[in-house]
Structure formats: C-alpha cells, structure tokens
Amino acid sequence: MSQTATYHNALQMGSMLLEYRLESVLGAGGFGMTYLGWDTNLEKHVAIKEYLPTDLAVRALDGSVVPITTEFKHNYQWGLERFILEARTLAKFSHPHIVRVMRFFEAHSTGYMVMDYEKGESLNQILKGDHPPDEARLKAILMPLLDGLQAVHSAGFLHRDIKPANIFVRENGSPVLIDFGASRQAVGGATKSITSVLTPGYAPLEQYSGDGNQGPWTDIYAMAGVYYRAIANDNPPEAVSRLKADTVPGKLSALRGRVSEPLLRSLEWALRLDEHERPQSVPEWKRALEGAPPPPAASRSTVQSAPTLRPGQIPPTVSQPSSRALPAYGSRRMPPSEEPDSGWRMRGIVAAVLVAAAVAGIFYKHRVAKEREQEQAAKLQADRAAEISKDLEHSAAERRRAEDEERRLAAPSSGPGAPESQLPAAAVESPPAKPAAVAEQPQAPAPTVHERPGRDRDERPGPLEDKKGKQQMAEQEFRGADLNGDGYLTPDEVRGRFPLIEREFRRADTDGDGRISLQEFHQFRVRAEQFFKKK
Secondary structure, three states: OHHHHOOOOOOOOOOEEOOEEEEEEEEEOOOEEEEEEEEOOOOEEEEEEEEOOOOOEEEOOOOOEEEOOHHHHHHHHHHHHHHHHHHHHHHOOOOOOEOOEEEEEEEOOEEEEEEEOOOEEEHHHHHOOOOOOOHHHHHHHHHHHHHHHHHHHHOOOOOOOOOHHHEEEEOOOOEEEOOOOHHHHHHHHHHOOHHHHOOOOOOOHHHHOOOOOOOHHHHHHHHHHHHHHHHHOOOOOOHHHHOOOOOHHHHHHHOEOOEOHHHHHHHHHHOOOOHHHOOOOHHHHHHHHOOOOOOOHHHHHHOOOOOOOOOOOOOOOOOOOOOOOOHHHOOOOOOHHHOOOHHHHHHHHHHHHHHHHHHHHHHHHHHHHHHHHHHHHHHHHHHHHHHHHHHHHHHHHHHHHHHHHHHHHHOHHHOOOOOHHHOOHHHOOOOOOOOHHHHOOOOOOOOOOOOOOHHHOOOOOOOHHHHHHHHHHHHHHHHHHOOOOOOOEOHHHHOOOOHHHHHOHHHHOOOOOOOEOHHHHHHHHHHHHHHHHHO
C-alpha cells in the first residue's frame, strides 16, 4: 500500500480495465505508467503499460487521460498512435528474450499494452548488488539478448533505449529486453528536445540530433555501454563529452589482464563515436565478441551503408555491398562514395563551433546596444523628472511672492477708522457663507485675504497635457525595461531599474500572474506619486 500511495497520478487500485484488476504500480516514467494486474479470465498476473506522457496530458477526475491544453491535443494523439504501433509490432514477436505483448486496447482516452509479468530483477539492480557478475556470467546474460535485438532489427525497428534498467533477468536466469522506446522517441521529437528522451552514457552521438543517422549501430553502441558499465563498475561517459576528452580507450586499456582481449577489442569497436566506424549489424559484432578481430579503424570510413530491411528479412553482413537508404529506421544514409570520413566530420564540428561563436558575438553586440539604449532612456527620465521638479518649485515660489505682495498692499488700508470705500477690493471681507442656492447669485462678493494660504493649496499638476506627458514617459520607461519585448516586466527586468517596484513587486502585480503589464506599471506609478505628495 505504501508503494501505491506514492503514485498520485495512477488509476485507483482495485479498479478494472476490461478483465484486468489493478493491484499495484510497478513503475512510472515521463511517458507512461506500468501496473501489476490480475487477469480474471486466465487467473494470472500480467504487466499493463499505460500511455500517459506527463508533459502533454494529465489524469482527469473520471480517470481518463486528457491533453493539458488544446495545443497539445495533436501531439498527444500522434504519440498515442505511435504507442499502439509499438504494441502492435511487439505483439508480432515471439522471442524468448524480448518482452511479449499479449494484447493492446484503448480505454480512458488512452492506450494500454498487456504484457507477460516476469519475476526477477533488473540488471541495474544486479550490478548494484554485493556480487556483480563476472565476464562469463555477464556474457550469459547479454549474448542471448543480441539474438532478440537482431530479430527486432530484422523487422525494421530499433530499441533506442538499451540500458541496465531495461534488461530484466528472470528467476530462472534467462534475460529479457523490456521497455522499447519507439513511442517515447516519437513523442519526444514532437514535444521537446531529443536529449530529454535518451539516456546519457548509453546514447551515441546520432541520438542527440533529430535527423541523426540511427540504425542497428545505435543499439549496438548502447549494448556496448551496458558491457562497459558492468566491467568498469562505472557508467560510460556521455557521448557529447567524449568529443572534448575521450576517456573510454584509456579506461578499457586499464582493464587489460582482468578482461578477455576479444571483449575489450569488441567494446572499443562498438563504442566509437563515428557511427560509420562501428559494427553495422548485430551478427558482425557477435563474431567480434566470440573472438574474430574487428577491422581496423581506418577502414571503417569506407564501410558500405546498411541496406533497407523489410519485416522478417535478416540483415546481410556489411561485406555485402549496398547503397540503398534505411527508411525503416527513420535514418538517412549517404552512398558510400559520399560518406564523409572522420576528418571531414571533425571539420564540420569545428565549423559548427565557429558559427555558434559568431552568433554569440552578434547577440552580445545586440545586448550591449540595448543596454546603452536603456541607460540613455533612464538618463532622459532622470533629466525630465529634475526639470518637472524645478518647474514645480519655481511655480510655488512665484505663487508665494504674489501672495506676499497681496498682503503687503492690503496692510496699510486695513487700520482703524479707514473708510470701507478706501480699502482695496481684495481686503473687503466676504459675508458669511450662504447655502448653495444663494451662493449661485451674481452678487456674491469676491474672495478675501481670509482664504487658505497659498502653501496649503493643491499644487498637483492639473493640465491634461502634463498627465499625457507623464503617461508617455512611463510607457517609454516600460518599453526600455521590457528586454524580451513580450509586453510584461518580470522581477529580473525591474531589478536595479525601478527600486520601488522591485521592493513592492507584489503590490504592483495586481492580477498576481508574476509579471507587470503596462497598465499595472502606470497605475502603480500614479499611486506612488500620490502617496509621496501626501507625505
């Protein structure tokens, strides 16, 4: 129960999927979930794999699987079709070392794959144990898997995700290859970068590119990585990192004397970065594992391309010439006369690095120019604010001088005995306040010197053009801070430019979406200005 409780996105345990009753969750990943089910008709346990890509879909309250947004509906449906295709393909195989798919069906708006439930443990668990297998035991586990892999390649399919966790050893000691990655590879290509659906260390360079030249040599690299993990007691280095510093040859040389020479030679061959220099088929690599010397590295650049494989066709050895493409693997091969050698591949890598450096330089220059533009806008803003402040101070000083002059002129005529007719018009006291209806009469007296002093008057700018100018200035400041031009300001974009908004970001973000629009920016500036004037 404790294990099931950790899978919050799983179906309810005890519920039924057709004739299968769900008992527990065997495992979950980014593209699906696997349940332990009980077949109520045959009365035996089965493993049920559910298509549930967490990047595209979620579990609804009724148990169905729905895309997160309408934008993901097409990708979700396309991935579901690939999942069903994978199940249909695996159902055709009847090989003791490939997981057997008994049936597949659709329910809850998604797909399900029913497989044999095998008792045992994964090779990953075995390698982490106290007694890892020796070379003989390791070959007893992995060599039979090559026969199953050859059957998959003969049907025109690839596994694409061979690693210790996807190799299962039954209780009787026989191995089985599980968790084929065809559907995951397809969905990954439609929704995110290919690097997120491969396993670093076991994926060769061609899997890091959407149009990489993938074929049987791709799965052979991964299987050689499994051997490397077992004999070196360490995960193989990531293929991309090997471009800069390749530690694999040195590591394999250090194992000389503890591991047989044919195994070391075949691993060095299968783990080469250039896919043209690796074994091109499983039978070719098996012969090297059994003792046949691999061809020298220099001759691999002229190896013939692998032929197109039809379902059920056994791939020929690489000695048989063929210049046909390999569409069954989703890869693109060049004719032998056009295949670049390692030197040209290295030149291509260098050229790509130079292009990337040039692009980075252009981006840097653009960023510097934009920062200068923002600095000029900030300086213009500061100058404008200083000018407005100076104008306000000048207006206040002029008003105070006028009031002082008015009081000075009124003082001599306000002494005792002075006739009222001799007093200036501004010195005549107004009668007591009248109701509003009376105050509208035309004989209302002019204001006197008893009105509020000028310094208590509202000195806020009133003209509409001044307000319009402030709005334009605020918009200019906003555009200068909006670095990505999406019409919103993030905390990073206001940091260092608007200290007050940086401190009061949550107050300025009135709708609470984590960013500030132009309207929110302007409203906050108005509120801040009113607050400081009151103070």
